[in-house]
Amino acid sequence: MATRRLIPAPKDEDEDNPDAWLLTYSDAVTLLMAFFIMLVSFSKIDIPIYEQVKAGILDQLGKQGDKAKEQSPIALMKVDLEDVVFALQADQAVAIGTDSRGVVMELDSSAFFRPGAADIREVAIPILFNMAKTLMAPRYEPFVIEVEGHTDDDPISTARFPSNWELSAGRASAVVRLFMTQGLAGDKMKAVGYGETRPKLPNRTAEGAPIPENQAINRRVVVRISPMSLDERDAYFERRSREEIAAGNFAKGRTPPSETQAPPPAR
Incomplete structure (x- = not known):
């Protein structure tokens, strides 16, 4: 009687490789990473909200200890500037808040400038002086400052300001110049004039009548x-x-190399 020979079934290669699941796992992780990179590339980060969420998470996790109660630089700046405004009783003329980029201060033009002029009122100068001193703190050095001038839609035509564009730009420049006199670096500030092109509220009714408020x-x-x-x-x-290097060389009486080099011989 012939004996029946059993042929073993072929083994699955995965049975001999217990780490085969890592291949599928790595593919999934790679796809997730690509997905989140795409999200970040299309997203606009709201810096104040990001810092608030970050502080809240760290506070809940207890990873910062006593430092968990510390505020972000933007939150600290807002509080410091509010202290200046309230100390000088200027809260009716200055509004301070935040947006997706950082801190926003709105200055009432009638409180800071005379009608049709870009010269800062004497009574408003201490407010701007103290704001500048606050922004001179070392923790606020890596911040940029953009000053925008805005007007209503009433036209102006003077020798100094032919239109609202020049008036708005002149007022923004006056604030920047005053900040610079207090030591703020000019290369991290800019002045922009928008004229009447970006109103917060309608200047006129549907019939064209002005709305003074x-x-x-x-x-x-x-x-x-x-x-x-x-x-x-x-x-x-x-x-x-x-x-700083150039100032140190000047203090020691040294001349920059470019000025000491002899001119090339004539040919």
Whole structure:
């Protein structure tokens, strides 16, 4: 009687390789990483909200200990500027808040400037002086400052200000110049004039009649303070380093190499 020979079934290769699941896992992780990179590339980060969420998470996890109660630089800046405003009783003329970029200060033009002029009122100068001193704190150095001038839609035509564009730009420039006199670096500030093109409220009714209350709100100077990007921060501190080196050489009576080199021989 012939004996029946049993042929074993072929083994699955995965049975001999217990780590085969890692291949599928790595593919899934790679796909997730690509997905989140795509989300970040299309997203707009709201810096104040991001810092609030970050502080809240760290507080709940208890990873910062006593430091968990510390506020973010933007939150600290907002509080410091509010203290200045309230100490000088200027809260009726200055509104301080935050947006997706950082801190926003709105200055009532009628409180800071005379009608049709870009010269800062004497009574408003101490407010801006103290704001500048606050922004001079080392923790606020890597921040950029953008000053915007806005007007209502009433036209102006003077020798100094042919239109609302020049008036709004002149008021923004006046604030920047005053900040610079207090030591804020000019290369991290800019002045922008928008004229009447960006009103907060309608200047007129549907029939074209002016709305004085809205026009008064639209006449404003907006100071936006936001963190520098990584590239801006690197460029800023590189300029500061070069300036310090140049100042040190000047103090020691040295002349920069470019000025001591002899001119090339004539050919």
